[in-house]
Amino acid sequence: MVAILIGLLLVAGGLYCVLPLAWTLGWWEDFLVLLRGGVPFLLFLVGLIAILVGLADIKDRAETRKLERERASRES
Numbered sequence: 001m002v003a004i005l006i007g008l009l010l011v012a013g014g015l016y017c018v019l020p021l022a023w024t025l026g027w028w029e030d031f032l033v034l035l036r037g038g039v040p041f042l043l044f045l046v047g048l049i050a051i052l053v054g055l056a057d058i059k060d061r062a063e064t065r066k067l068e069r070e071r072a073s074r075e076s
Contacts, residue, residue, distance in 0.1 A: 016024050018031045 018025075018028050020026050020028050
């Protein structure tokens with residue numbers, strides 16, 4: 001419940017900062033500049049994480065196959 005309230009407060013604060021209304025801060029243009037600068041970095045970071053997860057998955061599959069071969073050789 002507390003997390004939902006904090007989340008709602010943060011969303012409301014973000015909207016107060018970026019909405020282009022007279023009673024808000026009106027930082028929409030600055031927010032767009034931030035997004036344009038942050039998106040390439042975010043794409044790079046997510047891509048790097050995906051590559052590392054993929055490599056770990058390949059390693060786990062190879063280890064599983066090795067263990068299955070050892071079990072099969074012990075049983076026969």
